[in-house]
Amino acid sequence: MNYRFSYPVDDAGVDDIASALKMHGLAIVANVLDSDTVSKLMNTIEPEFSADDSGPSDGGEKYTVQAVPGLLGIDPIYAETLLLNSMFLGVADRILAPRCHNYRVQVSTGMRIPAGGVNQFLHREMDIYRPFLPYDTVQAEYVLFAMWAGTDFTLENGATRMVPGSHLWDEQRSAQEHEIVRAEMPSGSVAMWLGTTLHAGAANKTRSPRTGFICALGVDWLVQQENQLITIPPEAARKLPEKAQRLLGYQASPMYGWARGMRSDNLLEVDRSASRYVNAGLHEAAGEA
Secondary structure: OOEEEEEOOOEEOHHHHHHHHHHHOEEEEEOOOOHHHHHHHHHHHHHHHHHOOOOOEEOOOOOEEEEEEOHHHHOHHHHHHHHOOHHHHHHHHHHOHHHOOOEEEEEEEEEEEOOOOOOOOOEOHHHHHOOOOOOOOOOOOOEEEEEEEOOOEOOOOOOOEEOOOHHHOOOOOOOOHHHOEEOOEOOOOEEEEEOOOOEEOOOOOOOOOEEEEEEEEEEOOOOOOOOHHHHOOHHHHOOOOHHHHHHHOOOOOOOOOOOOOEEOOEEEEEOOOHHHHHHOOOOOOOOOO
């Protein structure tokens, strides 16, 4: 299956999308989700936004945004349609898998720019790990962010501002206005970018909110931006498909992240193999009363 996206070419498959990300730091894939799926996503998130009476949160420099964290724990539909989307995981396999044992969820959030929201400052997702993880344009493909469009993203309502090629820039270089593009895309589309790509939310000059869904993946040795194991504890995680459970972080790498007596490939399950199970003291050894 081919996926259409508006930047940098018109028609491409997963390999081409991954190549575009490596070359430009971003890719916009149009019409990935059908309208019925988008309607379900929007109908499910609406009560969460309505229940948030705290008002817009300050994202810096007068940027206004409403956020609903823990998106994957709100309803299984978000894991099933966004996190487990075959195109998205195919791209992650090419971008992240070579740099880790297992990649996992970094953050999952419903995002809404209300009417009147203004430009956010340009930033890189990897900035939160400075100075402990140095800026590196060669080995910096540690995070893959995706913004799924719940509403149409337009110039007027705050389509994400992105800077192609900025993932290869010197850290001190600032973007000029003519270097910034906008992630214009119809609902059901997705904009993806790397952790070192400059990007930002944009001003919403319309009377209606611009709604999107962030689902980000990162290498398993990097601490999660949003702690998924607290946000979505075991009793909630067990309601999701097993692949989603592992991507949330309920999976150990060969040398780290393991938990005594639990299966490495799914930390929600007891490891009943003889040696591990007996050594963990989780049942009586053979021959004992």
